[in-house]
Amino acid sequence: xxxxxxxxxxxxxxxxxxxxxxxxxxxxxxxxxxxxxxxxxxxxxxxxxxxxxxxxxxxxxxxxxxxxxxxxxxxxxxxxxxxxxxxxxxxxxxxxxxxxxxxxxxxxxxxxxxxx
Amino acid sequence: xxxxxxxxxxxxxxxxxxxxxxxxxxxxxxxxxxxxxxxxxxxxxxxxxxxxxxxxxxxxxxxxxxxxxxxxxxxxxxxxxxxxxxxxxxxxxxxxxxxxxxxxxxxxxxxxxxxx
Numbered sequence: 001x002x003x004x005x006x007x008x009x010x011x012x013x014x015x016x017x018x019x020x021x022x023x024x025x026x027x028x029x030x031x032x033x034x035x036x037x038x039x040x041x042x043x044x045x046x047x048x049x050x051x052x053x054x055x056x057x058x059x060x061x062x063x064x065x066x067x068x069x070x071x072x073x074x075x076x077x078x079x080x081x082x083x084x085x086x087x088x089x090x091x092x093x094x095x096x097x098x099x100x101x102x103x104x105x106x107x108x109x110x111x112x113x114x115x116x
Numbered sequence: 117x118x119x120x121x122x123x124x125x126x127x128x129x130x131x132x133x134x135x136x137x138x139x140x141x142x143x144x145x146x147x148x149x150x151x152x153x154x155x156x157x158x159x160x161x162x163x164x165x166x167x168x169x170x171x172x173x174x175x176x177x178x179x180x181x182x183x184x185x186x187x188x189x190x191x192x193x194x195x196x197x198x199x200x201x202x203x204x205x206x207x208x209x210x211x212x213x214x215x216x217x218x219x220x221x222x223x224x225x226x227x228x229x230x231x232x
Contacts, residue, residue: 004158035220044120045206045223091159095219101147101171102210102219106159 002027004094006107013082014115020067021077021110023092032096034068034075039109040088048090051075082114119143122207122224129197130232137192137227139207146211148190149221150182153204165190197231204228 003026013019025034032053039045051059051068058066063083067076079086092107119142129135141148150162164172165184179201181193190207208221 009156033219037223044225047220047222050220099171101164101166103172104149104161104221108156108158 002029002094002096002103002105004092004105004107006092006110008110009108010111010113012113012115013079015082015084017082018078018080019082019112021079021090021092021112023075023077023107025073025075025092025094025105027073027094027096029096032094034066035093035095036064036066036075036077037091037093037106038086038088039091040085045091049077079112084114084116086112087114088112120207120209120222120224122205122227124227125225126228126230128230128232129194131197131199133197134193134195136194137205137207137229139190139192139224141188141190141207141209141222141224143209143222145209145222146187147209148184148187149208149210150190150192151206151208153206153226159206163192194229197229199231202229202231 005024034051036048037045038048049059049061049064051066058068063080065078089109089111091109094105095102121140123138146167148165152160161174162176163182168184179196183191204226206226207224210221
């Protein structure tokens with residue numbers, strides 16, 4: 001069975017600094033996709049970044065980048081130049097096609113607080 | 117905000133009540149999902165619908181009854197709930213076509229349910 005583990009329940013970072021959120025996963029599938037979602041307080045969950053497992057190059061989206069280590073089954077999120085608006089719950093998620101549909105599995109989340 | 121809406125945003129109900137949660141997506145997606153979000157637990161996938169057909173039911177108790185009349189609307193009918201069912205219920209949608217490379221999920225704002 002696939003699992004997603006986020007070992008840091010809470011983190012804080014000073015504004016303008018860099019922070020890394022960790023995520024590990026377990027699967028025997030070879031075709032899968034990884035995501036980081038952000039859920040600001042009382043607001044909708046939105047996609048931050050995604051990574052296809054077949055791509056070796058790490059995905060980047062502006063201040064957000066990932067460190068994808070396929071052999072280690074690790075998928076960490078780096079936030080550079082942290083801003084107050086980055087304060088949110090961050091969920092790591094794994095998706096694999098199963099029987100004509102997609103199976104998504106989420107981690108427990110990391111609550112990130114950016115300090116002024 | 118994304119094109120997924122949920123009503124009501126907050127709901128308080130007694131254990132003998134019957135109520136329904138509604139989700140609507142305006143993104144032209146053909147897959148819709150119900151998740152339960154409880155504190156300090158991973159997002160729990162409850163139901164998946166593809167092209168109006170239920171493709172997954174993750175051992176959800178029968179007091180939760182989904183309905184998907186078309187690809188744009190999804191309901192969750194609730195009856196004789198328990199206090200432990202209190203949680204944030206999230207609806208999500210996605211395309212169901214890997215070739216389109218847009219397989220991430222788009223989430224609604226959720227319905228905060230309290231069972232008294």
